[in-house]
Amino acid sequence: MDQIAYLDIILRLTIWFLLTSDFSLANIIIGVSIAFLLPRSYTSSGALQDWLRVLWEIIVAIPQAYVEALQIMVRPHNEEEIVRERVKPRRTPGLVFLDIFLITFTPKTIVLKYHEQGWYEVHRVRRRKKR
Amino acid sequence: MNFILIAMILALLIPIYEAWQDNSIWQKMLAFASIATKTSIMILVISVLRDDWWIGVVAVIILSVGNAGLMLLAHLIKRFNEV
Amino acid sequence: MIEFFSYSCIVIGIIFWFWGTLPLIGKRSVLFKLHSLSVADTLGSMSIVFGLLLKIPSEWPLLLLAIITLAIWNTVLGYVLAYCSSGGGEQ
Amino acid sequence: MTDSYIYIIIPLLPLAALMLVFQVNPYHALVIRAILGAVAALVYGVLGAADVALTEALVGTMLAITLYLVAVRSSLVMRLGILQEVEAEGEIDLEELIVNLRKILNQHNLRLEIAEYPNSQALEQALMTKKIHATCTKGEPERDRSYHTAIRVRRLFEIMETELTSPVTTLSYVTVSNLEDKH
Structure with a gap:
C-alpha cells in the first residue's frame, strides 16, 4: 500500500515538473501540494x-512493438482471428489495466x-497459412 | 523541415478523405482518432520549429484532452446504439 | 551525426504514418484498421517526437511528456474503440 | 511568419467546414464537427494563438460534442402513446406496426419511444398537453383496420402518410391548440 502511494505521488510530480520545467521554490511547493491534494483511490x-x-x-x-510493426510492414498480415487468453492469478485492477495496456x-x-x-478476448492479425 | 511538414499535411488528408466518404460511424470515429493525433503532433513539430514553449505545452494538452474526449464520445455512441 | 539520426527518426515516423493511414481507405473491418492505426499513430508519432527530441534537446521535458502521453492515451484509446465498436453492434 | 506550409494548412479549415455542412446524418455530423475542432485547433496553433487553440480543443472537441450528442439524442425522438391493456394483449398486429414505424423513423434518423397509459382519458390528455407526439388506439369494430394512429406533428404525419404502408392502421392528423400548453 505505502510503496504504491509513493509511486503514485512520484508519477504526479514527474508530470508536473515535465509540464512546467521550472525548479524554483514556489513551483516545487505548488507541485508537491497538488500531488498530495489530488484524490487518491484506496483500492x-x-x-x-x-x-x-x-x-x-x-x-x-x-522495441518489441517496433519490431512487430516492421514485421507487419514487410510481410502483410491479412488473416484476423479472435483468441482468448487467461489472466494471471491474483491481479488487482491496476495490474489488469497494465496488462491490457501491454497487449x-x-x-x-x-x-x-x-x-x-x-x-x-484478444484480437490479432497474422499471416495467411500456407496450404 | 518544410518538406517534412508538407508530408505530414498529406498524411493528414487521408483520414479527412476517409471521414468524408465512409458511411459507418465507427470508421468515422477511427478517422477522427487519427486526425486528433496527427494534428497535435503537427502542432508539436511547429512549436519545436519556432522554439515556442507555450504552443508546445498546448500541443501536449490537446493530445491528451482530444483523446479523452474521443473516449467519452465512443462510450456515448455505444450506449446510444444499444438502446 | 545526431542531425542525421534525428532526421532519419522523423522520416521513419512519417513512413509509418503513411503506411498505417493508407489502409483506412480500404474496406477492411474496424479492428483491422485499428491495428494499422496503432502502428501509425502511436509508434510513428513516438518516432517523430523522438527525432525532434534529438534535434532540439532544450525542450526535453515537454517532448518526453508528449511521448508518455502518446503511448498511454493512444493505447487506451485503441482498447476503448475496439471494445465499443465490437460490443455496441455496427449499425 | 511567411512559411509556405501555412498556405496549405489554412484551407483545411474551410474544407472541414464544408464537409460538416454537407453531412446529412446528425450523428455523423457530430463526428465531423469533432474533426473540425481538431483542425481548427491546428490552424490556431500554427498562427500562434496558443490560448485560442487550447480553448477550441477543450470546448470544441469535448464539451460541445458531448452536449450536442445528448441534445440530438433526446430531441430526435417520436413518442408514441398506447394503452396498457393493448400492450398486455401482445397482439402481432401491433408489434408489426411498431416494427414498421421503427424502420421508417430510422430512415429519418429518428427513434421511437413507447409510452404506456392506463386509460384512454390519460392518453388523450397526454396528447393534448404535448407529452407525446402520437397515439395508437384500437379502432372502431366496423372498420376493417384494427388500429387508429393520431399524430399531432404535421411533418411526422406527412412522412407517415407517404411511407407507412401497413394495412393495420388508419392515420389521422390532429391539431392541438397552443392554449392548453402551460409552460
Missing part, C-alpha cells in the same frame, strides 16, 4: 514486485474485452 494494490516487473515489461515492450500496445494484438471470470 487494494498488488505487491511491489509485480508492479516493478510490469514496469520493466513496458520498457521491453517498446494493446503491440501492433499485432488488441484486447477486445475483459471478462470478470479471468479471460481477455
